[in-house]
Amino acid sequence: MPDSEPLDAVDTGIVSALSQDARATLTQLAEQVGLSVSSVQARLRRLESRGVITGYRPIVDAEAVGKPLAAFIEISPLDPAQPDNAPELLEHLDEIEACHSIAGDASYMLFVRVASPRELERLIGQIRQAAAVRTRTTIALQTFYEYRPLVPAASEKRPLGR
Amino acid sequence: MPDSEPLDAVDTGIVSALSQDARATLTQLAEQVGLSVSSVQARLRRLESRGVITGYRPIVDAEAVGKPLAAFIEISPLDPAQPDNAPELLEHLDEIEACHSIAGDASYMLFVRVASPRELERLIGQIRQAAAVRTRTTIALQTFYEYRPLVPAASEKRPLGR
DNA sequence: AGTGAAAGAATAAAAGA
């Protein structure tokens, strides 16, 4: 439950700079936003402790780590009368990268990555069994882009000097 | 086009550690994998230049940055005879976080984030117009998890001391 | 490829405005 206080321009600048490179140093961030390093450090810690920033991830080539096959899996309860806690029941399956509840035919949308069609088959079986659901799977053939920055670069927002 | 040489245990360890915290210092990574800092630095640079790691992102609370509404948008060409370069045509829309081509009824699956239903309506209009497609939108009601590490923590793979 | 050491850079903590 992140703090609901709105972000000021400096906070937004920090988040924006990190969105381009989350390994940027405090010194680099400080240059970007025009404050001292210490201030930026305090701001960043506050953003983290308020839950505005909840972690940092590398963008990893899926093939290089042996998971070239991505898919969307929509799931729906077999028995709509049963209590539904599919996200919990599936949390241990670490092939699942994301889990959203959705408005539509299905109850949830998962995004998964696996090594092979064979592994996908196995994973779908595990999902069905673990959560008592039926599934509808859509294979991703090619990823054009993903993990695009949630907050666009600050330099793109005010085309001043460029 | 990332290098296809397979990752050894050390590389995997580095990627795994970064997957938990992409802002980890080289010193921390070195501890994790049991090599010197210099070696880890050289390894990490190599992973980056080979395209195994292509960037770093913060995980940002979508509400805090004013984009509380997420949706999946499937798109299909209005005229299947036309050349199809939808991903390019849509790239400038920075509300689009991801774009995959898919096997299924539709041609592409987008994942988008916007400020409001009104903004979603506007975005869908822009997508239709820019790429000459029809769309099918599924709203995300709640996100249980996302951006889960592609590579699980090394400590979870060999439950030795814990 | 990996190590260790030395110089330079970044971070953390503290004090004051």
Next chain:
DNA sequence: TCTTTTATTCTTTCACT
């Protein structure tokens, strides 16, 4: 809440294995 200062830690480079 920002800045400056200082101590500590991290990163970088390089000579060597």
